[in-house]
Amino acid sequence: QVQLVESGGGLVQPGGSLRLSCEASGFTFASYWMYWVRQAPGKGLEWVSGISADMSPYYEVSVKDRFTISRDNAKNIVYLQMNNLKPEDTALYYCARALTAAQATGHATYSRDDTNWGRGTQVTVSS
Numbered sequence: 001q002v003q004l005v006e007s008g009g010g011l012v013q014p015g016g017s018l019r020l021s022c023e024a025s026g027f028t029f030a031s032y033w034m035y036w037v038r039q040a041p042g043k044g045l046e047w048v049s050g051i052s053a054d055m056s057p058y059y060e061v062s063v064k065d066r067f068t069i070s071r072d073n074a075k076n077i078v079y080l081q082m083n084n085l086k087p088e089d090t091a092l093y094y095c096a097r098a099l100t101a102a103q104a105t106g107h108a109t110y111s112r113d114d115t116n117w118g119r120g121t122q123v124t125v126s127s
Contacts, residue, residue: 022079
């Protein structure tokens with residue numbers, strides 16, 4: 001079955017960096033678009049970034065120029081490099097397998113999907 005396991009979250013000071021990883025298994029990783037969604041405390045789900053099967057990246061406006069998404073199809077891992085982190089980036093970050101291009105590019109309505117989402121990794125940006 002599909003498994004997505006995120007790692008790399010933690011506590012970081014404003015201006016710091018983190019790299020999130022998502023290890024995928026149970027499906028043909030290289031064939032799927034992938035994306036990251038986050039949920040801040042008391043707020044709804046927010047699409048952050050996505051990457052196509054041929055590695056084209058897409059970003060939400062507030063993270064563009066600070067975050068970089070990438071993937072290693074040999075290792076079945078998708079990454080999210082986050083630089084110049086801000087307190088408003090504090091959230092639980094989920095990795096997800098996209099079933100449509102719209103999901104991976106921020107043009108969908110998002111809700112928890114236990115089949116195609118990981119359990120999340122917490123990112124806290126605070127001094």
